[in-house]
Amino acid sequence: MTQQLLQQLVEMRGIETQYVDAWGKPATIAESSKAKLLNTLGYDTSSDEKIQSQITQDIKSVWLSPLNPVQVVRNxxxxxxxxxxxxxxxxxxxxxxxxxxxxxxxxxxxxxxxxxxxxxxxxxxxxxxxxxxxxxxxxxxxxxxxxxxxxxxxxxxxxxxxxPEACYTPSEIKEGKKIWGLSVQLYCVRSEKNWGIGDFTDLALLIEKAAGVGADFIGLNPIHALYPANPNACSPYGPSSRRWLNYLYIDVTAIDGYDDASVQTVVSSDEFKATLEHARSVEHVDYEAVAHVKLAALKAVFDVYDVKYLRKNTKQNKAFKAFVEAGGESLDMLAVYDALQSHLKADGKESWGWPVFPQEFKDYHNPAVAKFKSANQHEVKFYLFLQWIAAQQLEAASNKATDAGMTIGLYRDLAVGVSEGSAEIWGNKDLYCTGASVGAPPDILGPLGQNWGLPPMDPRKLYEQAYQPIIDLFASNMASSGSLRIDHVMALLRLWWVVKGDHAKDGGYIYYPVDDLLGILALESHRNESLVIGEDLGTVPEEIRGKLADNGVYSYRVFFFEQAEDGGFFSPSHYPVQSMSTLTTHDMPTLIGYWHCLDLELGKEIGLYPTEEILQTLYADRHENKQSILDTLHGHGSIGDNVGRDVNHTGMNRELNNGMQVHMAGGSSALLSLQLEDWLEMDKPVNIPGTFNEYPNWRRKLTENIESMFDRHDINELASKLTHARKRASQG
CATH class of the missing domain: 2.60.40 (Immunoglobulin-like)
Incomplete structure (x- = not known):
């Protein structure tokens, strides 16, 4: 096989052969990796003749198409x-x-x-x-x-x-208003009434309370559909479908029909009440218990609602049918998938995802699946009903933000992909390359590289499908919100593909049609009046930062990552205006956890660090960083003399915690997002990247109910300081 011929195919398919790594050094993709990536894309690289034949066929298919399948132009x-x-x-x-x-x-x-x-x-x-x-x-x-x-x-x-030329920005933000809001993992929220997991009623209440103390947005984790029959597959970043919602966020008690005697019989049983009490009281979300009580109650409510409204000529039935028709094949495939997975699990068969389904059920378009759907119409209708109710309750929460006068309201989060066994792949296998996973090359946070277990879209197939899957993703995730955060926004330009069975470091970058995708993003942004935030952390070429900015995408600036070469921390007043800044993220320790090195202790306990030497280096770096932070905060007058200047004698306390948050509020970023965990001075993280069963990721609840936290004087005082600092920053 001649490398020249292979290289021609590599370039035709947008595989990058060289890139600049996270340390600023040139890196090269291995020849073996190029061939494997081409194999994953469906090419046979076993001989020159076969490569040449496939190149010829690709070229021929273009020439035999009088028009391109799609073209994106700016107005x-x-x-x-x-x-x-x-x-x-x-x-x-x-x-x-x-x-x-x-x-x-x-x-x-x-x-x-x-x-x-x-x-x-x-x-x-x-x-x-x-x-x-x-x-x-x-x-x-x-x-x-x-x-x-x-x-x-x-x-x-x-x-x-x-x-349009660029994404939408609200007029107040354009005119210089600087705002703050809270980021929350919705499943973590405690309240007096929820069933052991935060729900959309909690979200509405949080919006009302936060708006009352000056917040202009509430940022959410991805609220994508997960797996009703496999509740422990709980990562919001490994969903079944990114177009639809996680039914666990439904407040069952808010649905018409909940007060019916048949439903009350279900929820009043001793077994139900005991499971519900357990789900509410435990420190971590027990997804099995929550799913058990919610599905039981939801099925009972659905049976009542179905007879009362959905079998008659009612306005509710008309609205339901319109929702189902608008959802099209994507909604149908999710409902059928959820019903099928539930049946397989009940029959004791392997069911974690479509790869282990019986052969006749491995593809949504198979005749056996259509037959299953026909034989189980009531159960499929139940899962359609769940999506309809979830969409209504989310919209009600979003309307609460509008009524409260929030500048943004809700901001939602779009995950970079779906898990291998997902409904989204089950119904569109042509689009996804299941022989590879999205990940990241070696960088400072992940020196061995990362494999996220999310099969990537084939950029050519996406183009041949006239970008409809990405249009649907943007539109659905901008619904009922005022902003969308795109996780790993670099996916619009390139993704690091790791071939199944290979080490993450042996992957390679595949390019995507970034200008077209940004054009579609801008169009949907204006249609939905949604400000777009791009999570641009990690290995990011400088040219893409400029391109994102020109397209009206707001950058993402994390205080702990904004360090100068001498180790000092940049002042937030030097951040781009067109950005959302934050102190920490869901992948990082809380402020207390960071300051007291609890994340390093935890990492040692669960075996994250190969050697004691690596751990000691991290401790030394942390010590220096904390001293630099104290120097920065004192230098800007963000903390008083009550907080020490020497890191050796200065622990994290409320004044330092609040001082760091108010320091950020004085910065130049248009948006400031703060974690609710830091308001509550919590010490444990919600997620530790690189772990699976070693830590209860995506489960740790907040330590206080939302009803009481906003009654606290210290919380209200902090909110007032943040609002004042943002107003000062707005005035320049």
Whole structure:
């Protein structure tokens, strides 16, 4: 196999051969990794002949397509389409017909030979020409259909996406207002009434309370659909579907029908009450217990609601049917998947995900799945009902933020992928490469690299599907919110693919059509009036930061990562205005945990550090960093003399904790996000990256009910200081 031929295919498929690593040094992808990545993309690299044949076929398929499947243009640019035709047709009159999203139909007639020819090729002894055709049409923003015809014969179709120059920013933020809000993992929330896990009613109450003390947003973890039949698969970053919601956040008691005698019989049983009391009282979310009581109660409520509303000509049934129709195949596949997984589990069969389903059920489009759906319509309808109710309750919480006058309201979080056994992959296997996983190359936080167990989308398949899956993702996750945070925003440019069975460090970068994806993001941002935040941590090329900023995406600045070469911490007043700043994240220790090195102690206990030498280096670095933080805070007058200046004698206390938060509030970032855990002075993290069963990730609850925490004088005083500091920063 000649490397030159392999390299040609590598470049055609957007595999990066060289990159700059997290330490600023050039790195090269191994030849073996290139071949494996191509294999994962469906190519046979066993011989030169096979590689050449596949290159030829790829080129041929492009030339035999008169129009590209999709094109994204900005509304400030000329609309230029590529048209490819055999030479015998280039002198004929052709028509491009654009059917706009609003129904308007516009046409443009042209003769190909009169246009600019860009290239030519011979395919099966036929000469083909490619021309660029400028459409002299003023098209609105949106998704438009394009048809190419000659002599009234339509023979090619394409999608034309017209997008704005940049993402949406609320007018108040544009005018310089600086705001703060709270980030919360919704499942962690305690309240007087919830069933052992935070729910959408809790969220509405948190919004009301936080808005009352000056917050302008509540930031959520991903609230994507997980696995009703496998509740311990609880990571919000490894969902079953990113388009739909986690039913566990439904407040069962708020659904019409909960007070029915049949439902009350279920929830009043001794077994139910004992399980519910256990779920409410334990320190960590017991997903098995929560799912047990919620599913039992929800099924009872559904049976009542179904008879009362969903089998008759009622406004509720009309709304439900409209929701199901709008959800289309994506919603149907999730409901069928959840029902099927539940049946397999009940029958004692392997059921963690579609890879272990019986052969006839391994694909949503199989006849056996359609037969299962037909035979289990009531149960499938139940899972559709759960999504409908969840969407309503989330919207009610979002409306509470609007009514409270929050500048942003809810900000949601879009995970970078779905887990291998997910419904999202089960229903669109062509799109996902299940022979690989998304991850990260070696960097400071993960010196061995990272493998996240999330199969990536094939960028070519995404393009061939006219970007519909990504459009649906953006639109659905911007619903019922005022902002969207995109986890690992670098995925819009490139993703680190790790072939199944390989070490994470042996992966490689695959490029995505970043300009097209940013255009779609900008369009959906304006449609949904959603400010976009890109989590741009890790190995990030400088050019992408500029591109994201130009497209109106807000950067993500974490205080502990904003360090100068001398070890000092940059003042938050030097952060970009177009950013959201924060002290810590869900992947980091709390302020108390950081200061007292509890994360390092915990890491040692669970075996995260290979050697004692590595651990001692981390302790030494932490000691120096804490001293630099004290120097910074004192230098800016953010803490008083009550807080010591020598790290050897200064522990974390409330004044230091609050001083760090108010220090951030005086910064230049338009948005400041603070963790509710730090308000409650908690010491344990919610997640430890790189662990699975070693630590109860995604389970640790808050230490106080939301009803009482906002009655505390110290909480209200901190909120007042934050609001005052943000107002001062707004005035420059």
């Amino acid at each position: 400030t640019q000329d609309i230029i389409l590529a048209v490819r035709l055999p030479i015998e047709l280039v002198n004929d009159d052709h028509t491009l017909t654009v059917t706009c999203e609003n129904g308007d139909v516009l046409t443009h007639q042209f003769t190909p030979v009169d246009q600019e020819m860009t290239t030519m090729a011979h395919i099966d002894d036929v000469e083909f020409h490619e021309y660029v055709v400028t459409l002299p049409l003023d098209l609105p923003l949106g998704y438009h259909d394009v048809a190419l015809s000659a002599d009234d014969d339509e023979f090619a179709h394409s999608r034309l996406i017209v997008a």
